[in-house]
Amino acid sequence: MARDRLRALVSFVCSSCRSSLPQRPSILSQITRNFITSSNPAAPRTSGLDASLSRPTNDGSYNRGSSILGALDFSPESMPEAVAHPQTAARLYYVPPHRIHVYCTKHNTHMTLTRPPPRKQKLDVEDAYKPPEPNQPVMTYATGMIGFRKSGRGTYDAGFQLASYFLKQIQERGLLRDIKEIEVVFRGFGSGREAVTKVILGQEGRLIRPKIIAVTDSTRLKFGGSRSPNPRRL
Numbered sequence: 001m002a003r004d005r006l007r008a009l010v011s012f013v014c015s016s017c018r019s020s021l022p023q024r025p026s027i028l029s030q031i032t033r034n035f036i037t038s039s040n041p042a043a044p045r046t047s048g049l050d051a052s053l054s055r056p057t058n059d060g061s062y063n064r065g066s067s068i069l070g071a072l073d074f075s076p077e078s079m080p081e082a083v084a085h086p087q088t089a090a091r092l093y094y095v096p097p098h099r100i101h102v103y104c105t106k107h108n109t110h111m112t113l114t115r116p117p118p119r120k121q122k123l124d125v126e127d128a129y130k131p132p133e134p135n136q137p138v139m140t141y142a143t144g145m146i147g148f149r150k151s152g153r154g155t156y157d158a159g160f161q162l163a164s165y166f167l168k169q170i171q172e173r174g175l176l177r178d179i180k181e182i183e184v185v186f187r188g189f190g191s192g193r194e195a196v197t198k199v200i201l202g203q204e205g206r207l208i209r210p211k212i213i214a215v216t217d218s219t220r221l222k223f224g225g226s227r228s229p230n231p232r233r234l
Contacts, residue, residue: 095119097181097213099135102196109159109192111166112140141166159192163199167208176207183214
């Protein structure tokens with residue numbers, strides 16, 4: 001039936017145009033051959049592009065009937081209790097480290113120890129979409145609390161003694177056994193910055209140095225803003 005229809009289509013072409021065509025299989029004959037072979041269920045599978053298009057692509061990893069509308073209806077409440085996405089699960093089980101904040105100015109040096117907030121007994125999926133809670137301060141010291149006054153608080157010696165006293169207090173209070181990981185956060189470029197670094201790398205920091213996993217800098221940078229005062233010249 002299909003072959004008769006194709007023959008009827010070929011008869012509309014005039015004889016002069018038909019003789020000028022190259023002697024090769026025409027597109028109509030290829031369509032006829034593909035149509036006849038595809039109608040036979042016992043015919044061998046085609047190769048090339050037809051084979052790739054006719055091969056089933058659903059390997060069981062997704063639902064063939066799913067659409068983009070299902071993704072738009074997503075909400076955290078509809079997620080199961082066992083989170084499937086690895087990044088979401090990592091946010092739920094991530095525990096931030098203890099932090100030692102070192103604030104160094106040209107007039108003083110401050111050191112603060114913070115600990116992560118206590119973990120919940122039962123984790124919820126909604127907690128993965130909330131901002132992380134800040135660390136809680138444990139103790140803080142400055143150079144003025146260990147006997148330095150006025151201009152002496154911004155010196156290198158004041159920062160060195162403050163760092164030694166600070167690490168000694170961590171050991172005497174028994175906080176070292178609760179600390180698994182420590183992140184040292186520097187801010188400012190005062191004389192106490194280099195002094196604290198020397199103490200951590202020296203004999204005083206031998207117990208706390210293996211627990212340090214990161215050293216970061218949180219110095220504030222000004223972009224634009226008000227005009228700064230002229231540099232002091234002596």
